[in-house]
Amino acid sequence: MRMQTMLAHFGEETFHGAVVPPLFLNSIFTSNTFDEMKAPDTPYRYSRMGNPTTDMLEKKLAALDNGEAAKVFASGMAAISTTLLHFLKQGDHVICSYPIYGGTYAMLSGWMARFGVTCDFVDFRNLDNIRGAAKPNTRMLFTEGYSTMFMDVFDLRGAIEISKAHGWVSIIDNTCATPATLKPLDWGFDVVVHSLSKYLSGHSDVIGGVVVSSRDTIRKLTEIEVSLIGGSLPPFDAWLANRGIRTFGLRMKQQGESAMRVAALLAGHPQVERVNFPFLPGLGQHELAASQMSGPTGLLSFELRGGEPAVRRFVDALRWFKLGVSWGGFESLVYATAIGWQREQVAGTEYESRVDKLVRLSIGLEDAEDLLEDVEQALARI
Structure with missing residues (x-):
C-alpha cells in the first residue's frame, strides 16, 4: 500500500x-x-x-x-x-x-x-x-x-x-x-x-x-x-x-504547496531580510534539503528588517494567521521568538542576533490566496 x-x-x-x-x-x-x-x-x-x-x-x-x-x-x-x-x-x-x-x-x-x-x-x-x-x-x-x-x-x-x-x-x-x-x-x-x-x-x-x-x-x-x-x-x-x-498525506501536500507560495512571496519582499525555508530553490541549504527530503512541509520562518518593532506590527496586523505556540494543525499560526524563547541556546552564536527579528509561520489548510493576501497586507503595515 x-x-x-x-x-x-x-x-x-x-x-x-x-x-x-x-x-x-x-x-x-x-x-x-x-x-x-x-x-x-x-x-x-x-x-x-x-x-x-x-x-x-x-x-x-x-x-x-x-x-x-x-x-x-x-x-x-x-x-x-x-x-x-x-x-x-x-x-x-x-x-x-x-x-x-x-x-x-x-x-x-x-x-x-x-x-x-x-x-x-x-x-x-x-x-x-x-x-x-x-x-x-x-x-x-x-x-x-x-x-x-x-x-x-x-x-x-x-x-x-x-x-x-x-x-x-x-x-x-x-x-x-x-x-x-x-x-x-x-x-x-x-x-x-x-x-x-x-x-x-x-x-x-x-x-x-x-x-x-x-x-x-x-x-x-x-x-x-x-x-x-x-x-x-x-x-x-x-x-x-x-x-x-487518516488525512495526513492530503494535508501535508496542500500545506507544503501553500508554504512554497508564501515563501516565494516573502523571498521577494523588500521588508524581509532572510527566508528560512530550504525547499525553495535559490535559498540556503536547498540542495541538501532536496537530497534528503521528498518535499516541503508547511513550516517556515523569516527575518524582518527593523527587528522586534517590525515583528510586533506584522504579527498584530495578521488576520488569518492566529498567534500561537504550536504548529501543524488545520489552522495557520504565527509565532515570534521575540515573544519568548530560550535565548541561552544560541548565546554567542550567529543565531543570537536573529532572534528578535524572526517570525515563524505554520501554514494551514486555508485557501493559499487568502494567506498570501494576509501576509502582503501585514507586511505593508510595518
Missing part, C-alpha cells in the same frame, strides 16, 4: 462492518481463567500498558515511519523524556544539535544533569563539530530532521555515519519534517520520536507523542519505562489521533 491508502485502512479491526473502529475506554481487561491471566502473551490487562485503540494507532505510526513497532505517549515531551531515560545512565554524554526544540534543550541542558548525564550542543551543519564533541563516554547523538525555529537541515548521512562508527544510539525528532517527507529509520537512525500534537493528528485537539524503533526497543521501553513512569496516551486521545492521521 502507498502512504495514504495505508493510513486509511492499515491496522484497523473490522467490527460489525463499522467504518470507524470503536473506542475502548476501559481501564482493565479481564480473563476467563487463572492460566489465561497468567500467560505471558495475554494481549491486554491494563490500559497503561496496552489497549486495542492505541494499538491501532501504533500500527499505523510504525508503518508510516517504516519501523517495526511504535509506542504512543501522553505528549511529545513524554516520548522524548522516556526515550532519554531509557537509553541514558549516570556518567553518559550526549551530542545534540542546536537550535533544538525547547523541551529537549531543557531536559539535556539541565534536568538530566541531576542524574549525572552531560550534553554538548553543537552546530550539526559542520560535521567536524560532531567529531570534535566526541568523548569516551558519549552514548547518544540527538538531532532534528528540520529544526524548529530556524529551519536548518543537517547532513543526516554524515551524522549517522559518525554515530555508527562510534557505536552511539542515534535519535531524531522528526516532528517538523514528518514521515511524509523524511523517513530517518531508512537512513540508519535507531529511534524516531514525534509529537502527535502537530502534523500527525493535524486538528489541534490532541496532545500526544510517539516513539518508533525496532520491536525489541519498543518492547523494553514498554516493559520498563512505560510501566514505571506511566506516560501512556489515553485511549480517547489515541482514537482522535487515529481519526486525524
